[in-house]
Amino acid sequence: MINGAHTIIYASNAEATRAFFRDVLEFPHVDAGDGWLIFKSPPGELAVHPADPQAAGDSELFLMCDDLAATVTDLKAKGVEFTTDISHQGWGLVITLAVPGAGTLSLYQPRHDTAYDLE
Template identity: 60%
Template sequence: MINGGHVILYSRDAEADRAFFRDVLGYPHVDAGGGWLIFKTPPGELAVHPADGPPAHEFYLMCDDLAETMAELSERGVEFSEPPSDRGWGLLTSIELPGGGRLGLYEPRHPVAHSLPDGR
């Protein structure tokens, strides 16, 4: 049956963003050929939110301690799009990707599903 998910980030500079995930975040990866890297991501979750406009998709990284994670990433040269904000459900910021995109980073304050056992 289904054994995983595949997230795609579209980028204006895919090489720079691939280097970011490989070198800055240190994500393990495989080369699918010709330098086309596919990364192993941390455990994930899927949420479905209502939309007033056209359907859209977003990808966020999660952490246990936002301030600590931001400090560690800052030491590696990562820039943030915005200061942390408390959204009630968690503390949120955004990472500036080298290709010009943004990637959400948050410390959840809600129950998390990524550690639940498999099963139905």
């Protein structure tokens, strides 16, 4: 049966993106060979949202945290650039950060029940 999920981020500068996940976010990793790093993801969830037919099949990656303000402060101290301010959504607090060589990611503090720790 299915035992995991493998997420891919396509990057124009894979080395810079890998360094960001390794050195700034400090994600544990293995080297699959020749510097090809595979990162351990935090516990995850999968949500299915309705979409217009043109957007069906698109996907997004949101990183989650327990205290968004504290996490933003920590990441700013490491030089992370945020491309939006924290916004209050009904489902949580969210901000967007720049990932070197790979665009942006959203970071959020959920205000809903989470599924990532279900057994």
